[in-house]
Amino acid sequence: MPDSRDQVRRRITGDDAVLVEHLLGVILSEIPGYQVLDALQLEEVRGNIRWNVGRVLDLWTTGTALTDADALRFRGVGAVRARDGRPLSVILRSYRVAASAFMGYVADHFGETLTAKDMADLAQVWLAADDRLSDALHEGYQAAETSISTDRDRALSRLVSDLVLGRHAHEGAFAARLRELGVQLPRQFTVVVLHTAERADLEAVSPAMAEPAMHAVIDGTGIVVTEQADVKALRPVLQRRGVRCCVLTGIGANETPRWYRLAKACLERAPADRLILDRGDAEVLALLAGRADADPERAAATALAGITTGQEHLLDTLDALFAAGNAEEVAARLGVHPQTVRYRLRRITALTGRDPRRPWDLFVLQCARLAAQ
Template identity: 85%
Template sequence: MPDPRDQVRRRITGDDAALVDHLLGVILAEIPGYQALDALQLDEVRAQIRWNVGRVLDLWATGTALTDADALRFRGVGAVRARDGRPLSVILRSYRVAARAFMGYVADHFGDALTVKDMADLAQVWLEADDRLADALHEGYQAAEAWISTDRDRALSRLVGDLVLGRHAHEGAFVARLRELGVHLPQRFTVVVLHTPASVEAVLPAMSEPVMHAVIDGTGVVVAAQADAKALRLVLHRRSARCCVLADIGANEAPRWYRLAKACLDRAPADRPVLDRGDAEVIALLAGRTDADPDRAASTVLAPITTGHDHLLETLDALFEAGTAEEVAARLGVHPQTVRYRLRRITAMTGRDPRRPWDLFVLQCARLATR
């Protein structure tokens, strides 16, 4: 005679999508913290639910117990959750919520095929498994937390590296690690890439808190809420050093900008010690990178003067074709002093001095990209 427990196990595990979605729905409804998870994190939760359900049903149908390998798996899960910054209390509660929902689901769908003892044994197996796995989860979580707290500087340096090298599966993972390390970085932040790592310590006073830094492949990288470009120029000028300031970027954008900044520092002339996103975008266009975008390059460089400043754009266009203030004035029919005033306005608004060859080149590339 077929074993009813084995039949139930086969029916559930053979098509468990409905049960997994049901348990996830209950967790989301009862635990607000899970509602903030993104799509990738929810897929991880689904996978964990599927494993738990299958393992418990196996133990129940075969009369066996959890193994050391099962406990080791959950110790690893605990360590990962500590690094992600998901609170342990919330994780443990999710297992309790899932247990209650699981037993209700089995009773509703398979109660007629099972005896009272079958249901009692299933509940006992889940509780015993949950007890042992919770201990393993807690051990892994505590061990990871201890490592983080005792070696915070290295953890911060690794976080910077993971950020700019694109090692985070999603922005939520980066935010969670920031939270666990006690770093209150805004959603949009600044990354400064230095041509020589020896300048990292020197530029830290020009960065606003919080500040994290690392040396990656011979390049210095500093991540902070904001950077004082004027202070950076002074520090770097004294050291004959250079950097690229990537302001107002998010975690998902950081790897692309880091690659562009490195290319920019390698190729842009040395007469501009502090490069920025506009320089990097122009370098991307010149290099023919697949992620280059003419409209984005033009907007990044010219945004301050594209609305309500047609006279400044007109002056720039004339400068590209002429060369001197007198020649520009003759083309536009204005006084040379007016041209010089407009050029000073362009410098103040864009941060680029048209009298400098590189700045003029970047302005011209951006202007051409809009046509």
């Protein structure tokens, strides 16, 4: 006489260790992501398998369905899985793999004592339960993921604020917080300071920033910390949004507060036609303001960066331009053709990023040359 469903349930749950290990073994063999779990995580998987099997058998024998409490339990499981970083697709696949293995196990051990209808009903109960529990897992996972993302965004924003305001005791403290947040940033990075920016402006310039790109807004000033910025891609975005910025490259954590203050001063005082300022502008401004940390040699080297040894003719052309005023007069002073002068000025623009035809750029170049002498 065939065993009743309740007898089968009691036989399975009475010694479920064998079945649990069987299902766990199938999951581990078919899903590589589960092979890297530690002992504690594997014990959690065993617990979930045991609960699933027992609950499905209960529903099968009583003809009932999952309750809201069951769904809430798995919503919590989904939230936990999101926080430990296990991909949702992998989790859902594990339930599908377990379902197939479970039905195969029941068929092998009780196939001769259960009717076709018993087996069909058991499969239907598992699939119905799996469908509802998958929804609950997904809801819990997504809710936790959103919370984690929001929390992380806030943590990154606080990190940027603390960095530029000098709230880190030392460079190591900043590096430690980066590690805690899973952010990889070189010791020398780029800080972009946007004048009178809103969060929407930061989002707009993000495509021009290398990943990772952390940002914050402090008193209407936008700050982005990234490995590097694509100035060419940044320019049209700034033009569209009517925002100016200062791009500071090769910055370390300990010196960021100084550069941030200089960048803000630059953006407030430099003419609006200079859309993107840089370290050279900031260094020259520090000299003019008589700041104690200003360095004439550093200002000259930074503003004139790109004009290297062997290109003294470009510097001579600049010096003549400061005294003369136009290409023809410069050519006469140097004894060259005016077209040669124009070519050299284009080279200066390409190498330094400063166009001597623009008043502010010419002013910065002249200050840098005076500082170098």
